[in-house]
Amino acid sequence: MQNDLEFQNQFFLIGLIVIIPLAILYLWRINKRNRKIKLIGNVQILKNSLAEYSPQKSILKAVFILLAIILLIVGAANLRKPALSNNAKSTGIDIMIALDVSKSMLAKDEPPTRLLASKEFLYQLLNKLHNNRIGLVVFAGKAYLQMPISSDWQAANMFISNANPNWVNFQGTSIGEALSLCNRSLDTKEKKYKAVILITDGEDHESSSIEAAKELADDGVIVHTIGVGSIGGVPFSESENNNYKRDINGQTVISKLNESLLQQISTITGGTYHLLKDKNASNQILSNILSTEQKEIKSNSLFKNYHSFYYLFLALAIIILVFEIFISNKKKALANSTIFVYLILLFPSMVFGQKAEVPSISKANELYKKGEYKKAAETYLMLIKKNKNDYVAIYNLANSLYKNKQYNESSKQLADLINKTKNPQLKATFLYNLGMAAIKEKKWNEAESCFKKSLLLNQNDNDARENLQRVYDQLANNSKSSRKIPDSTSQQNPNNKQQHNTKQSDAQLNMLREQEKNLQKELQLKKYNPSSSNEKDW
Secondary structure, three states, X not given: OOOOOEEOOHHHHHHHHHHHHHHHHHHHHHHHHHHHHHHHOOHHHHHHHOXXXXXXXXXXXXXXXXXXXXXXHHHHHOEEEEOOOOOOOEEEOEEEXXXXXXXXXXXXXXXXXXXXXXXXXXXXXXXXXXXXXXXXXXXXXXXXXEEEEEOOHHHHHHHHHHOOHHHOOOOOOOHHHXXXXXXXXXXXXXXXXXXXXXXXXXXXXXXXXXXXXXXXXXXXXXXXXXXXXXXXXXXXXXOOOOOEOEOOOOOEOEXXXXXXXXXXHHHHHOOOEEEOOOOOHHHHHHHHHHHOOOEEEOHHHOOOOEEEOHHHHHHHHHHHHHHHHOOOOEOOOXXXXXXXXXXXXXHHHHHHOOOOOOOOHHHHHHHHHOOOHHHHHHHHHHHHHHOOOOHHHHHHHHXXXXXXXXXXXXXXXXXXXXXXXXXXXXXXXXXXXXXXXXXXOOOHHHHHHHHHHHHHHOOOOHHHHHHHHHHXXXXXXXXXXXXXXXXXXXOOOHHHHHHHHHHHHHHHHHHHHHHXXXXXXXXXXXXXXXXXXXXOOO
């Protein structure tokens, strides 16, 4: 089955090729940026400083732009569909129009000229013949087929509009040849459903017109003739210099309307004759055509007008471009794109209802920087409720709780992150802050474990090393203090118990110091940047 949809300007679709180099250029730019980042230094530290930047949203913005370009190109190609469906049927006949374009048609007894007045008449007539198939022959001294039988009346209008004497090199008025060409352009197997509209001033310089009319009559073709000009005649100009045409004797040529010839032709074929100046001529011809027997015309010959869909692609491209502008590059932030969606989809509620403030990670970070840790923690919690996998918000929440001296709660959040992340650099940072929270709660053994694990993942972390030494010192002090304080539950043999505790503490301390020596040796082999902060922010 024939596909109705088609592109009017298919060559525009070649422009889709530009999407490939644009996509390659974008990927090259991303790769180049990543290489520059690696040259700067520690990639993870740089990423931590740009934690709010979302590469995924940056890619999404690029995809939107490419999609908008595709839509604009497809829109320019103008997808369209015929106005009538394949199942539509109508009745009509095949009509050939024979238009005289000889230079005598430039005479001005039909203002502005005979030819222009004839064109205007045909425009009006064609607008009433949409259910019929139409063809066009132009003639002067020779006849030429300009448009075969077709249902495209818009094309017929275009050909008629451009018709002029320059289309025919041989001057004169060969009506007989024009009629014969019209007859050959029609279906010669049919003896009906055919008509010719002949529009001319009738100045035939050959004697073949009557013979051609008889042939058309034998083949079942009805000829309606339109006389253009005046019986008395007028001179006419052959060029733009307004010089009238003259004969070989130098006399001005007068072009006259030959009504008798046109009347004979119409009578022979069973048609009608009309003067162009008759305002009812087109209606009378139409009435005669409609009164004749007509045939069923299949739908594939009725595609005279089209429904274009370019505006759909254009509108969608504009919407996508506007939407792209409102997309934020910030990770997990309330993007302006969300606000844009609310403006489109929730406009009534925004107008008549109260607008609720939705928190963003940017706002929470500002509260944290201002030292409003309690409010910052509350804002981070709201974000986590919306997205339980928002690791940035969870980490910043842990830091806010730490700053607010809620060390136990901070430790819970950090412990959860440590179990979820597989990135060694991030895990080292989480362990460091968990160790700081343990110090605040005087959980020295837990702090020792956190700092040791952190150093194993990131041996260049001088802050973790200094705090581990601090824990070692505290453990040593605790060990000394425990020697001086007798155990009330071991009164039966205090000397043996104290001796046992002393040996155990000394052994534990020696082991810790040995581990510290190993870490110091590893540290000397690597460079690191010391930090003055006690805990690490995102």
